[in-house]
Amino acid sequence: MKIIDVHTHILGNPWKNWLFVQVETDEGLTGLGEGTLNGFAKTVEAAIHELKHLVIGMDPFDVETISLRLFRDVYSDGGQIQGSALAAIETACWDIMGKALNQPVYKLLGGRCHDKLRCYANGWYRGPSTPENFHEKATAVVAKGYTALKFDPFGAAWRTVEKRDFNLALENIAAVREAVGPDVDILIEGHNRFSVHTALQFAEAMMPSNPTWFEAPVPPLRVSSMVEVARRSPVPVACGEDYYSREQFAELLKHDAVHIIQLEPQFLGISASKQISGMVHAHNGVTAPHSAQGPVCSVVCAHLNMATPNFYMHEIFDEFNEPWEENVLLPGMKVENGYLQPPEGPGLGVELNLEEVGKHPYHVGNWLPLFRSGWEKRERMV
Structure with missing residues (x-):
């Protein structure tokens, strides 16, 4: 062939x-x-x-x-x-x-390691960055059966924040905790926003809400900064979605400071992603691959996660995107009561619906400007 x-x-x-x-x-x-x-x-x-x-x-x-x-x-x-x-x-x-x-791809990667994949919801908090919006939307997410959800409560912050915005972010986090109760994992997304000292201030201040992880609190290029935050933060740090080579993960892992690794198969390919998962395993870490690009990425992560012994949680954006997304891949993956199974068909187990693709043309304004006010609405910006 x-x-x-x-x-x-x-x-x-x-x-x-x-x-x-x-x-x-x-x-x-x-x-x-x-x-x-x-x-x-x-x-x-x-x-x-x-x-x-x-x-x-x-x-x-x-x-x-x-x-x-x-x-x-x-x-x-x-x-x-x-x-x-x-x-x-x-x-x-x-x-x-x-x-x-x-055979499904996960069978080629080592076979079934889990009965099902626990999912966390992302992309659910569209709308204004207010405690009221976060509380309302989080309540709806747990009603769907999710036992974990991730969100960025920081607005358009970058490096440092004014006290008013600092306090608003903490109110957003507390509102989610109040909405979901004590037994649901809440995952705080930092989007590479902060300086080391600002990240540590937030890590200390968010502890009363008992978050499960603080994701990408500082930019990824200086591994030393991520390691410093991870070693001093009372909240476990998760990161890795920005890296595109095994060597970058080797540099991060050698410090034994970050143990929740969010590799991005979209930048690595499936072969390297499987190898990096093994590297993380050797460091007693767990994987929670980044799955917030598009629907094929989510399918790829489902196959990889099923074949990874040290898999932690699967990221789900698809259920909180545009309603027509369920027609882009045939058949579509479905989350049931907060859990997911990879497709069982041969290969990835899905096909691209070109008719649906043709209904939604490229537009230069279709991007996520994370440091611009209003990005949380996830609307076309131009």
Whole structure:
């Protein structure tokens, strides 16, 4: 079997253009992948088409060599853009492998490690950054059966915050805790916002609400800053979604300070994601992969998580996105009472509905400006 072409499709979701890839083979099997990257859909699409000549004619089963060609052989560090292009093509190859062998991808990654995947809700808090909105929306989330939910209570904060905004963020966190009760995990999203001292001030101040983790409290590029916060914070730190290589995770893990690792299969590909999960396992850590790009990313994470012994929680955006999203993939994944099963069909177990994709064209305003007031509404910004 040989790869003969790579096709791309962009769907205009109001808060992030989704980029899908279909890899075509000479035996008629087609694989599905995703290369979504906030604000860079057209850029990643161009990278895919610029790099695809490197994999045309290759056997889709040779995913390790395909990854080397798309990253090492280019001899340039294209960061998340190059990682997204690589992952989109490599994921599609795993989909082809599963179809050729008539097995779901998680079976190829080591098989079933869990009866079901515990999910946490994200994207549920659209609307104003007020305690009233957070309380109302959190109440609705737990009514759906979720036992964990994540949210960013910090508005458009960056590095430091005024006392009024500091107190409002704490009120938002307390409102969620009051809404969900003592037994639900609340996960605080930092979105790389703060300086070390601001992050530590928040970590101390949010403790009365008993959060399960404080995610990405400082920017990721200075590992030393993340390690300092993790060692001094009373709330466990989670991070990793920004990294796109094994080496970055090796640098983070060697400090034994962060033990909740949120690798991003969208930047790494499935092969590297499985290997990094093993690295985390060796450090007595757990994985909670980032699954907030698009619907194919969520399916990929479901397969990876099912085959990962040290999996912790699965992120769910899909149920809180636009109502038409359930038509983008056929069949769609369904969360039942806060838990999820990966698709059991061969490969990823889903196909792209091109008719639905065609209804939602690309728009330059479809992105998430996390440091602009009103981003929480997740509406088109231009």
